[in-house]
Amino acid sequence: MACQLEDLLDEGIFIRAFECTAFRRYAHNQLWFSLDSVAKRMPAEQFERDFSRCAVSEMDRKHPSPTSYVRHGLPIKAYAGGFGACPLADDARCLYAARQGISKSRALTCTFVERGTELPVLHCACTAGLMIRANVSRVTCACAFDAYNVAPGRRCRSTVGTVEQHVVLRQRLARKACKHSPYVGVAVVHAANHTVNCCWDSVGDAVESQRRYALWRHNQSKCIKTDSVHNQMQLWWREEDIVGAFYVQSRDKRWARRLLEALAQERRRRTNSTHANASSQIHAHNGSRQVDHSNSSASGQGLQFCRLW
Secondary structure: OOOOHHHHHHHOEEEEEEOOHHHHHHOOOOOOOOHHHHHHHOOHHHHHHHHHHHHHHOOOEEEEEEEEEEOOOOOOOEEOOOOOOOOEOOOOOOHHHHHOOOOOOOEOOOOOEOOOOOOEOOOOEEEEEEEEOOOHHHEEEEEOOOOOOOOOOOEHHHHOOOHHHHHHHHHHHHHHHHHHOOOOOHHHHHHHOOOOOOEEOOHHHHHHHHHHHHHHHOOOOHHHHOOOOOOEEEEEEOHHHEEEEEEOOHHHHHHHHHHHHHHHHHHHHHHHHHHHHHHHHHHHHHOOOOOOOOOHHHOOOOOEEEEOO
């Protein structure tokens, strides 16, 4: 199905970086690595098996997992050259600016967390993943920036109070950190602060805090500009909420395509299994009554394939 990115971003979607922890041991660099390098180092059959297994595991999430919420008008984290060397683009104001051509950078908003740890792990497929259309009410923890863990749990209304107070505190922490050292990682400073690293009860409050801070950050020092401007949303979703796969850099297009194919194949398998069960039940009750499976091969159709942005 053709990509309808404008419509998706007008409405707002969650994006989820494709994760596969089985690939980490084959990476040259445990933090920054690509599927291309893993595919070269890993036995082909094992790579295919693990890729498919990880893709299927992402289709249903009954327990909230990290995603990012993106829509026009929200700030982004922009990488001019993609992950790896990872040069950070200076202009990362908002998706609207990127859409209008104000910023020429290719951008990715993404969350990198490995289950079972409290430290961020930048998985090998950060430039490809799932697009999810789900109600914001499914978000159990809405963070205005990368929380650097699965979910902080602390509620912002209790730790800081209002959105304005949250933004002011982030600004104060960023100034103090950069005054102490121009090479400090401001995102890590925010994540380590148990007052500012908190959950908003509503996505609206989180993205408003995200937007206000990003607009302030845009005119600050180079040190402060290294800070995170993307959000983290703990979301649960079902198979039918997945609307497609995305990629950022051209080199990752093939991996996003294979992710899409794995999702479509699993959808077809589930649909055929459902039809087979229904057919067996009908046959048992009605003798030789026939069941039409003509549409089962179309299962998995309708998934979109998009480049961001």
